[in-house]
Amino acid sequence: MDDDLPPDLERLRTLETWAALYLQRIRQRIAAVERQEAQPQPPPAPTAAPRPPGGARRARTPDWGLAEAGIGIPTTTVHRGDCWAQGKTLVPTSAERARAELADGAQACEVCRPDRVLLRRS
The missing domain is CATH 1.20.5 (Single alpha-helices involved in coiled-coils or other helix-helix interfaces)
Structure with missing residues (x-):
């Protein structure tokens, strides 16, 4: 049992x-x-991505960005889109423009080091 x-x-x-x-x-x-x-x-209807709580949509994190020269920033700095040191003024940009900016003398962020990826020779 x-x-x-x-x-x-x-x-x-x-x-x-x-x-x-x-x-x-x-x-x-x-x-x-x-x-x-x-x-x-x-057939299933296309659905939009669910909205985050709070109603406002969050912008997609860009792959690359530029922090333009200005007060406290002596030269344009290239960042990865998810870099914590990017500040609030990151301008989203393409990989091609980020490469061009680095080639023209823009500084690579010392935290996220985008130059290691963007300027790598394949």
Whole structure:
């Protein structure tokens, strides 16, 4: 005998009734799912990315960016888009423009080192 079942007949009958009712619910759910799967499904509609909490959409993190020269920044600096040292004025840019800026004398960020990736020879 199994140790997890009660020893008396009254509780065993109660468990039997519960199991029969639960099995009935499971069979009803199986039948409903089978009916649903038998129906032709329309193609899924394209969905937009879910909005983050708070309602405002967050801009996609750029791959590369430029911190233009200005107060406290003596020269244009090239950053990776996810660099924590980029500041608030990062201008998103393409890899080609970032390479051109580095070739024209822009400084590579000393934290994220975009020059190691952008100027690598393949």
